[in-house]
Amino acid sequence: MPVQTITRKTETAKPKLAVYKFSSCDGCQLSLLNLEDELLDIVGAVEIAYFLEARRAEQPPPYDIGMVEGSISTPEEAERIRQVRRDCKYLVTIGACATSGGIQALRNWADVDQYKQYVYAHPQYVASLETATPIATHVFVDFELRGCPVNARQLLELITSLLKGRKPNIPNYSLCIECKRRGLPCVMVSKGEPCLGPITQAGCGALCPGCHRACYGCFGPMEQPNMDSLGHQLTGTQKRTAREMKHMLRMFNGYLEPFKQASDHYERQEKQNA
Amino acid sequence: MSVPDGKRWFLPKESLDALIAVLHQQQYVVIGPVFHDRAIRLEQVQRADQLARGVRDEHSGGQYRLIDGNQELLFEYVVGPDSAKKFFFPPRQELFSLHVKGEQFVIDKVGPAAPKLAILGLRPCDLAAIAVQDRVFGYHQPAGDEAPWASGFRCESELYYTQAREQSLLIAVNCVRPGGTCFCASWGNGPQVNKDMPYDLAMTEMRKGFVIRSKSRKGAAIISSLSLRDADDAEVELEGLLLQRAAEHMGRQLQTDDLPQLLDRAIDSPHWDNVAKRCLSCGNCTMVCPTCFCSTVSDSDDLATGSTTRTREWESCYTHQFSYTTSGPVRSSIRARYRHWLRHKLDTWHDQFGVSGCVGCGRCITWCPVGIDLTAEVESIRRYDSRDENHAPPRITVEARP
Numbered sequence A: 001m002p003v004q005t006i007t008r009k010t011e012t013a014k015p016k017l018a019v020y021k022f023s024s025c026d027g028c029q030l031s032l033l034n035l036e037d038e039l040l041d042i043v044g045a046v047e048i049a050y051f052l053e054a055r056r057a058e059q060p061p062p063y064d065i066g067m068v069e070g071s072i073s074t075p076e077e078a079e080r081i082r083q084v085r086r087d088c089k090y091l092v093t094i095g096a097c098a099t100s101g102g103i104q105a106l107r108n109w110a111d112v113d114q115y116k117q118y119v120y121a122h123p124q125y126v127a128s129l130e131t132a133t134p135i136a137t138h139v140f141v142d143f144e145l146r147g148c149p150v151n152a153r154q155l156l157e158l159i160t161s162l163l164k165g166r167k168p169n170i171p172n173y174s175l176c177i178e179c180k181r182r183g184l185p186c187v188m189v190s191k192g193e194p195c196l197g198p199i200t201q202a203g204c205g206a207l208c209p210g211c212h213r214a215c216y217g218c219f220g221p222m223e224q225p226n227m228d229s230l231g232h233q234l235t236g237t238q239k240r241t242a243r244e245m246k247h248m249l250r251m252f253n254g255y256l257e258p259f260k261q262a263s264d265h266y267e268r269q270e271k272q273n274a
Numbered sequence B: 001m002s003v004p005d006g007k008r009w010f011l012p013k014e015s016l017d018a019l020i021a022v023l024h025q026q027q028y029v030v031i032g033p034v035f036h037d038r039a040i041r042l043e044q045v046q047r048a049d050q051l052a053r054g055v056r057d058e059h060s061g062g063q064y065r066l067i068d069g070n071q072e073l074l075f076e077y078v079v080g081p082d083s084a085k086k087f088f089f090p091p092r093q094e095l096f097s098l099h100v101k102g103e104q105f106v107i108d109k110v111g112p113a114a115p116k117l118a119i120l121g122l123r124p125c126d127l128a129a130i131a132v133q134d135r136v137f138g139y140h141q142p143a144g145d146e147a148p149w150a151s152g153f154r155c156e157s158e159l160y161y162t163q164a165r166e167q168s169l170l171i172a173v174n175c176v177r178p179g180g181t182c183f184c185a186s187w188g189n190g191p192q193v194n195k196d197m198p199y200d201l202a203m204t205e206m207r208k209g210f211v212i213r214s215k216s217r218k219g220a221a222i223i224s225s226l227s228l229r230d231a232d233d234a235e236v237e238l239e240g241l242l243l244q245r246a247a248e249h250m251g252r253q254l255q256t257d258d259l260p261q262l263l264d265r266a267i268d269s270p271h272w273d274n275v276a277k278r279c280l281s282c283g284n285c286t287m288v289c290p291t292c293f294c295s296t297v298s299d300s301d302d303l304a305t306g307s308t309t310r311t312r313e314w315e316s317c318y319t320h321q322f323s324y325t326t327s328g329p330v331r332s333s334i335r336a337r338y339r340h341w342l343r344h345k346l347d348t349w350h351d352q353f354g355v356s357g358c359v360g361c362g363r364c365i366t367w368c369p370v371g372i373d374l375t376a377e378v379e380s381i382r383r384y385d386s387r388d389e390n391h392a393p394p395r396i397t398v399e400a401r402p
Ligand code: SF4
Pocket: A175, A176, A177, A179, A180, A184, A185, A186, A187, A188, A189, A195, A196, A197, A198, A206, A209, A214, A215, B282, B284, B369
């Protein structure tokens, strides 16, 4: 068990932490840096051996904990992730990009070459894969932290639990559980908003319902999401169109099942309606 | 010695502030219904003008809206998503922090002390729900104000809960305008308080003021310190009429007399598959239910101090992980989890605590995002049962049901 390895290591030297970036916006790495006070405690307990966003100095592998931000969207990244896996005992993906492909996975439903023509003056210099895929499509991942970006508390809990050699307290249940612990009046029920909370994994602390907004689903599917029932409510009672449904489901975690399957279903419906 | 039921006083609307002042004098933190974020919530108030006024609520399965009401009336709405549960059994509570020193645990911090709360505006179903949770958490009313069940069913006593309940003062408001999902009358839990319910004062709203009665010594002391006049005959008669009319206007109904037997027979009812298609397993129903009491504890570590904190939070039988044991989750399908919840509420709760786990407040119906309706589900189960389509014989035999 990797957990035990890390704990044993603490007896002699501090465990080494590496933080990697693939195709991403750096927001999840910033969540780690934003921990500020706790970051000092983390620095006391682990050795930050590789974290280019935070410091230029690097130590050579192997590392005890590797945290990966971003999806695999270039041939170079597809190669590099294999080496990262070899270099880290315990590999954690942080955030929606690394875990589900992220926003850039929208290209998986589109023609990448066409996009390149629109955006770049010299598309021939852009080396990019047809798809943006989660890290787990390429290598074995030990733990996934969800969110766009990840929640700083969850990040801290993960590092702490690895150091202590215990199971991380990262729940897989619906966002509604967190929403109701905060006592927020449900935006579906009291406002008729299309909230993805009932199919989305908790972890953000019900940020959006706390601002009177519907959940966007940035933490991805919860443990056993009932896509059909929520879809029925949103397209039926709330009269959302198939197109709206597709967009909602694909926004952050569209490439993760069962959001993918459901969004494909609404895409077919959208075409039928057209 | 409890105060005889029947005596009524009159509290003019202008005296609500005097009532709150008396509560403050007695060191109570006063809680009341306020209008906050599109809903009636229970929050701390300092003055009567902070209480929600002139609003009505519309409830149906999965839908809640507040609309304008009569500006002269405060309590035209019924229950919102909050209940007294959140005060006596908080959604998140740090229990203690400790660190290990040599071979010993050293306590760094214990949880907060129980507050002294006066909760104003609880409804009869809320009181019934408090009585249910009293059994769950092992609170016994002080001698003199005992409920008939006080010597019976008891659980391991919960310190915070019992202290907060002991110190609490409950001021109920009878319902003259039941909500669209209310069915307390089906359980005999409303729309007005009854003598078995735990309350200190109970009031019925009229245009100019409240007809008020007291049940406990604490309540009687407050009445006398306010030097209220007796309610006159016309006021008492009007109260009776208002409450009778309310009883006839319940939003929902449920036949309650045979539920444990019905649900025992329904263990393999085809209806469970039907409801499993709709249920999101989101847990909203259990979170808003004033009697649901499931929780989970988790430990978190402070890397700087080496201290570990144990925290208790509300959990739900609807989460997959809640029934997780070493061999996997006991209830791995949504079908199994909905069935477990409904049967616990209406059937096995009787075996566990000697009462029903449902008091008929309707919260689970209103606040279910897809509007799953407990009363309709039971009716559907009943239809299968009467057509003898509950297929298998009951697998669980329950003995000695009172
Ligand atoms: S607001 Fe969204 S997350 Fe909160 S209870 Fe309602 S559906 Fe669930």
